[in-house]
Amino acid sequence: MIHAGVDVKRIGIVGGTGYTGVELLRMLAQHPEADVVCLTSRSEDGSAVKELYPWLDHYSSLAFEAPNLERLAACDLVLYATPNKIAMTEAGDLLAADTKVIDLAADFRFKDQALWEQTYGGPHAAPHLLAEAVYGLPEVHRAAISQARLVGNPGCYPTASTLAVLPLVEAGALDLNTLILDGKSGASGAGRSARTDLIVAEASDNFHAYAANGHRHGPEIAHQLTQISGASATVTFVPHLLPMIRGIEITAYASTSLSLAEARSLYEARFADEPLVSVIPAGAHPETRWVRASNRCMIGLYQQRPGQLIISSVIDNLVKGAAGQAIQNMNLMLGLPEMMGIPAHPVSP
Amino acid sequence: MIHAGVDVKRIGIVGGTGYTGVELLRMLAQHPEADVVCLTSRSEDGSAVKELYPWLDHYSSLAFEAPNLERLAACDLVLYATPNKIAMTEAGDLLAADTKVIDLAADFRFKDQALWEQTYGGPHAAPHLLAEAVYGLPEVHRAAISQARLVGNPGCYPTASTLAVLPLVEAGALDLNTLILDGKSGASGAGRSARTDLIVAEASDNFHAYAANGHRHGPEIAHQLTQISGASATVTFVPHLLPMIRGIEITAYASTSLSLAEARSLYEARFADEPLVSVIPAGAHPETRWVRASNRCMIGLYQQRPGQLIISSVIDNLVKGAAGQAIQNMNLMLGLPEMMGIPAHPVSP
Amino acid sequence: MIHAGVDVKRIGIVGGTGYTGVELLRMLAQHPEADVVCLTSRSEDGSAVKELYPWLDHYSSLAFEAPNLERLAACDLVLYATPNKIAMTEAGDLLAADTKVIDLAADFRFKDQALWEQTYGGPHAAPHLLAEAVYGLPEVHRAAISQARLVGNPGCYPTASTLAVLPLVEAGALDLNTLILDGKSGASGAGRSARTDLIVAEASDNFHAYAANGHRHGPEIAHQLTQISGASATVTFVPHLLPMIRGIEITAYASTSLSLAEARSLYEARFADEPLVSVIPAGAHPETRWVRASNRCMIGLYQQRPGQLIISSVIDNLVKGAAGQAIQNMNLMLGLPEMMGIPAHPVSP
């Protein structure tokens, strides 16, 4: 884990016991210029990484330790793989110590404090940092991320959704108030939780919607579309639970005057230089296994009636939807090549 | 299989080698007043049922035979579990012999010959029967089915979709031209087909849309909504393939001026006397396992913005979406109790 | 639920909140001569059945109540779908009140008190009942079950294992001390438990052995083989967790001098009159889906070397391995037809 080079970056991870944390560990194990030097968990203080994750014996000596700001402040960058409302209490101190911060939870995804407080409940602990924090979607905010000290890593559904409609929004070709997003996620999106409704006997060979009256990722998507377009956006968003491990698919129903051919040209031009976003050939449909365990996003375009474009967008919720995007942001923030250590080759079958 | 009673109905099945056929056999095995006396398959002529389906040894002596209209004409009712465009070539002859017919394929689902020919390609072989044929959705056409000689059994997605919006349509409360239906189906919906894209290594732990530029069930749904409402309806319908065996979920995005409370009252009243359709409590989401292997439909209602109602509807695609609904129609057409032999108790877990 | 007939039996269920309990409710919903009149659960006291199990709205008015021996004593028969060590504390009182008892847990599966106490830990609360209790495997103990007041319903692995070797044991053709049983079970066998290791993200697309140093079902199988053979038997038994919901498969490696043809004759003769056990044709392999949701057991026979017979046996762990076998025993104990209300037609696909 300790590289010979002088420039290896020192990385801290707070809360490495969930799926986002273990994905960060998997990716950093193969990152040539970043080492995990501090890994904290209140519940697993003292446990070796390879005890919890026998398959990560790359980390032969790394162990979880109790949260300790001083140890974290000695890192170049700290990744928060914690529940909401943790990073916002500590980010200020780390920034003051010249340590950069990426929060994989929702604390720094909104510019609008009131909207955040309404969506997540209770006061924000660091409202003064909201203006500075950058939304970590490199395809939109790459330059700002490169300069950022503090990044709010996007949610999984918002990543797939925003990329699905980004060219339309930037081109002013999307009706910002009738967008419908029908989302589906693999069960890893619910986290490593001992919940009866997630066990194989209940959740495999099964499918259902959830939070159909409103899910927190709805406001996040609308807020981001507002940021990008400069005009107020709203969305209807319904998530569903898939009987599988990894993968998100968003089917977007977008009001636009563009024809299918015009939309295709627009999308292909917009993503031509994006290394991780592909517009697939006409008539094909992107499959979640085509991005499995990779940082990719694949997008297909369809039309059934004039005035409406249908977009299908797939990502791996744990990678481009979480840990992979965080490493991409980390690379940008630390001046490393953006794709360094990023899993680019999906595992399929 | 041969019952003692004098009134046992003689049933024929054409094409019992697909999933719809085997479900018909499963249900008729436990039907107290209907016997399968003729089972035809060109490819399996001579094979015993229990050879193909070792678990259906209830049929100790029944074997597949070559198609033979005379043998079928000796039945009280014949079920076509065939591909499209078979039943339309034989139904006339059977009706002439006083044998009733249910087609589980699409030949008799449309009143509109031109729309059928556009949707399925090529000329309809029995256009003179389209006016007589009844669309086999008992919740809408129960009385007509009871009097029918010929029934077109609804498609799986159209069953779940039509029930999802039926109260709105009947009440004139649905905008008939902006309805969006996002459908998801278990892999049994693709039939018992030796297709590479359906094998476990490709299609499990995977999810994708298909036919997003237009699927044949779109026109069927629109046609049925047109029939019910008396006004021209169109729909946007995108199906998706689920990594599981049984179950369909439809998430409908409906433009309506009804509030959520008004919609709930409307739905509860409409389905109060329907034995197989349930409106589930507010806030809950219907799961496909709640209807697994049964003839049930469960519906949930949601709202995120005024003017729009979200409906989630689940069925078992092979039962209420195919064979179970066919037995329900068979019972009605033969004057038997509608629920006789119908699997009413879902298998969960 | 309340039948018109005068002879309908009054059934109690203790602990109906696990998978065994819900299967009992599913089967009794379609049983023509047995009604559930009392259903107890300490944790769900007051909840309606259809609240917990929306798909079981057959029970329109039945609700869970707190455990109450007086209420249970008013039943003809009480089924214990509880953890181990509950039924043994109450069975005596119920028997004294002329109420018959079936325990689906392990309290009454052993004749040998010391072996039970060694296997399950701590003292047995009703050792005086062990001699009277009958092991509820109808294929072995049918006559005794018919006369029994108290039945210990077999474990899931022991049911599949005992049936797999029963003809050999009865014929004295099995070496009773070298039997190897490699078992695999669907995840419902682990119960409706909020355990992280059972969630879809961990346990689907995954496989592993468990309790390979010794599982409680090993002694149960050995004890039963000892009972049947009259000689001391031991077994090596290793269970594995399958990434699926229902189904158990046992591959037995048996030392015997019988040839494959001799073994086949022996098995076919032994099970010829058993309604629920089938010996499948030579060369075929029984699949768990062939018995899904049914009370069946299917057995295949193989040989790779002289002196050794390989047997593959499949059941549905929740049905023949638990609730279905309990209903079969209930029918026998109450003088009803053995197959009444038993799910005999597997659900496949």
Added chain:
Amino acid sequence: MIHAGVDVKRIGIVGGTGYTGVELLRMLAQHPEADVVCLTSRSEDGSAVKELYPWLDHYSSLAFEAPNLERLAACDLVLYATPNKIAMTEAGDLLAADTKVIDLAADFRFKDQALWEQTYGGPHAAPHLLAEAVYGLPEVHRAAISQARLVGNPGCYPTASTLAVLPLVEAGALDLNTLILDGKSGASGAGRSARTDLIVAEASDNFHAYAANGHRHGPEIAHQLTQISGASATVTFVPHLLPMIRGIEITAYASTSLSLAEARSLYEARFADEPLVSVIPAGAHPETRWVRASNRCMIGLYQQRPGQLIISSVIDNLVKGAAGQAIQNMNLMLGLPEMMGIPAHPVSP
């Protein structure tokens, strides 16, 4: 794909359209010193790699071409990812042209021509190469592989099985004629085949044995144990099909006089320096997800009775059981670091 370095090795792949082929492509995409310069397929001649595998757009210009020995002979090493009986007809010509060969099928796995012909049927086309060919299990034959021109890459079950008992065999502590191997494999082991019995509706939520009267991997395992021990070995081997994509688990029942503690010491010492084989802690059970998409093998040891050791061994059938092991062999044969480009970090969840 073309690296700047002068030493980049030129690799050919014959038959890259199955799962083994696509795994080779995935791994070589991230291999720093090997380029795929020739990829042949009779059926896909002319197709671009990224057409068949949209997720492998790393190969922006590589296309399948018709088989052409001259083109293959220009490679440093050719990997045969073909059915059996292809490589044996071409290997001699390639070797004559100084091109090394690895066959991922069975043509060069046996030293014993008669046994091969009995197992695979028909005459071997290159019997003169059998003596030279090395069995590509680096943990056993590392030195020979490093010197080899021709390697027969082991089967998936034989890899997991041989590693499971290797320390016992080498120590002379295994009874070579009573070994029982109960194997289970994910569905990708059956290849990318359009077979009805493999589709999700049949093979998910299902489990069964296959080839229980004898499978070709039985003789391969026995032959390899004979090679290692120098004494004649036989095995009983029964494979089973798991309802999942990747992973093999072998439960081995081995007659040995070693105690569990002695066996543990022996295994730990034997594999201490093996980078890809781990003996897991006492009491734990290796899970297939712990090796998913990686070249690892994990082994657990158990005992239920004296004289018998139980071993559970897991690998990813497509990686350590096929393509990953082939790359490991390729590295050895080409003088590259053995672990170069090898996926060492499993993907879990």
